Amino acid sequence: MPSPRSTISQGALVWLLLVLLGCGFLTTSLVSYYAARETIRSNIVNTELPLTSDNVYSEIQKDLVRPVLISSMMARDTFVRDWVMAGEQDVEQMTRYLREVQAHYGAVTSFFVSERTRTYYQTQGVLKQVKPDEPRDAWYFRVREMQAPYEINVDVDLANQDRLTVFINYQVFDYQQRFIGATGVGLTVDAVIELIDDYQTRYGRSVYFVDGSGRIVLTGASGGPLGAGVGQALSEVDGLEELLAKLPRPRDGNFEYHEHGRTHFLNVRFIPELNWYLYVDKHENGAVAGIRQSLYLNLLICLLVTAIVLSLVSLALRRYQARIGALATTDALTELPNRRGFDLLANQAIQEARRNQGPLCALLLDLDHFKQLNDSHGHLAGDEVLRGFARRLGDNLRQADIICRWGGEEFILLLKDTTPEQARQLGEKIRQQVEQSRFSYAGSELRITASIGLAELQAGDALDQLIARADRALYRAKQTGRNRLCEETA
Numbered sequence: 001m002p003s004p005r006s007t008i009s010q011g012a013l014v015w016l017l018l019v020l021l022g023c024g025f026l027t028t029s030l031v032s033y034y035a036a037r038e039t040i041r042s043n044i045v046n047t048e049l050p051l052t053s054d055n056v057y058s059e060i061q062k063d064l065v066r067p068v069l070i071s072s073m074m075a076r077d078t079f080v081r082d083w084v085m086a087g088e089q090d091v092e093q094m095t096r097y098l099r100e101v102q103a104h105y106g107a108v109t110s111f112f113v114s115e116r117t118r119t120y121y122q123t124q125g126v127l128k129q130v131k132p133d134e135p136r137d138a139w140y141f142r143v144r145e146m147q148a149p150y151e152i153n154v155d156v157d158l159a160n161q162d163r164l165t166v167f168i169n170y171q172v173f174d175y176q177q178r179f180i181g182a183t184g185v186g187l188t189v190d191a192v193i194e195l196i197d198d199y200q201t202r203y204g205r206s207v208y209f210v211d212g213s214g215r216i217v218l219t220g221a222s223g224g225p226l227g228a229g230v231g232q233a234l235s236e237v238d239g240l241e242e243l244l245a246k247l248p249r250p251r252d253g254n255f256e257y258h259e260h261g262r263t264h265f266l267n268v269r270f271i272p273e274l275n276w277y278l279y280v281d282k283h284e285n286g287a288v289a290g291i292r293q294s295l296y297l298n299l300l301i302c303l304l305v306t307a308i309v310l311s312l313v314s315l316a317l318r319r320y321q322a323r324i325g326a327l328a329t330t331d332a333l334t335e336l337p338n339r340r341g342f343d344l345l346a347n348q349a350i351q352e353a354r355r356n357q358g359p360l361c362a363l364l365l366d367l368d369h370f371k372q373l374n375d376s377h378g379h380l381a382g383d384e385v386l387r388g389f390a391r392r393l394g395d396n397l398r399q400a401d402i403i404c405r406w407g408g409e410e411f412i413l414l415l416k417d418t419t420p421e422q423a424r425q426l427g428e429k430i431r432q433q434v435e436q437s438r439f440s441y442a443g444s445e446l447r448i449t450a451s452i453g454l455a456e457l458q459a460g461d462a463l464d465q466l467i468a469r470a471d472r473a474l475y476r477a478k479q480t481g482r483n484r485l486c487e488e489t490a
Contacts, residue, residue, distance in 0.1 A: 049267035205282035342404035361423035449483035
């Protein structure tokens with residue numbers, strides 16, 4: 001629940017926004033056309049174009065995060081390493097693996113190149129042998145020598161009719177950290193083209209990519225500046241003479257130029273992942289024409305927008321505060337209280353137990369050999385087991401009991417008005433249920449057991465003392481064979 005001080009701060013912020021916006025719009029209504037035009041120019045140069053550049057760059061990075069993770073998984077896959085170290089006997093095993101990766105993750109291609117045999121494997125089988133003197137194979141020998149574990153490279157794909165593709169090339173090492181090859185996936189640039197078309201249509205600005213020599217390498221479906229196509233140099237586009245005088249070679253920055261009487265504003269940004277420059281270009285005529293014709297109407301609209309924005313800001317602040325409060329006390333994976341949330345609930349429970357002089361017991365549970373499960377089936381399987389285990393715990397508890405994900409594979413239960421004998425019976429019931437349970441993931445039935453430590457709240461105990469005794473009992477359960485419940489009485 002928000003504090004009075006928080007509510008006062010929220011109200012002050014809304015009033016501050018109201019004053020600032022109101023004064024800004026009132027000032028705008030008194031300034032001349034030229035001041036308004038300069039404001040628009042400044043907005044285009046300093047906000048709109050950099051924001052578009054940031055959004056395009058963010059979308060590109062977002063599209064690249066997933067294939068990087070896929071390539072990392074492939075590079076660390078024990079199958080890949082074991083298959084290579086066993087001598088690359090069955091080519092079909094590797095091609096089937098690459099087909100499954102490509103189909104499951106929606107990549108346009110997946111590959112593995114062996115350092116020992118220099119064989120390039122892909123989904124259809126052996127593609128070729130890579131050679132040091134072959135220009136198209138230079139990427140492999142570059143990856144082989146680089147310090148970073150992977151690179152992002154834009155190149156044509158021999159396996160897909162030389163289609164322009166974004167490759168994630170990942171180094172593969174054996175168990176002694178010796179380089180044994182390179183693997184990864186490839187994505188087409190179609191998603192970037194769709195993104196360009198969306199921004200050009202929505203915001204009325206031109207978006208295109210240029211390489212370091214000033215040649216256009218990627219545009220939307222309608223082409224680049226003044227309709228120029230991929231492969232054209234900017235120097236070949238009529239009307240860009242003034243721009244090329246200021247920008248003979250691509251570099252980061254904001255630029256202004258005139259083309260056939262129209263003023264253009266240009267933002268240039270280097271994209272290191274692609275080794276290209278992103279150009280975002282907009283001319284001012286359309287933006288200024290609206291101000292010339294409807295300045296006062298726009299001010300009226302701005303006042304209405306101010307009221308709406310203030311209402312939305314006030315609503316968003318309240319929701320944000322509520323959401324932050326929930327996130328701070330809840331574990332995202334299991335949707336159980338986290339340690340912070342548990343501390344708040346547990347301290348209240350201890351106070352109630354002392355006030356009512358009733359028993360209070362803690363059960364500290366730990367999933368046995370959970371790391372082995374993660375290593376064998378993957379962290380997603382481990383997450384599914386944790387969620388399923390949390391649901392089973394909740395099914396065994398009363399509404400008054402407190403359950404928390406203590407950390408990793410550990411959970412803690414705080415049982416109100418429960419004697420040690422009752423807590424022991426519940427703990428044994430949970431332990432047996434877990435032992436008999438099956439957790440389904442990706443067609444596999446996963447099994448796991450739990451070790452449990454039990455402790456009762458003693459007179460004068462603080463919360464950390466109760467938990468410490470439950471932890472000692474859990475440690476003893478682990479040391480004496482796991483899949484059992486031990487009680488700490490002292």
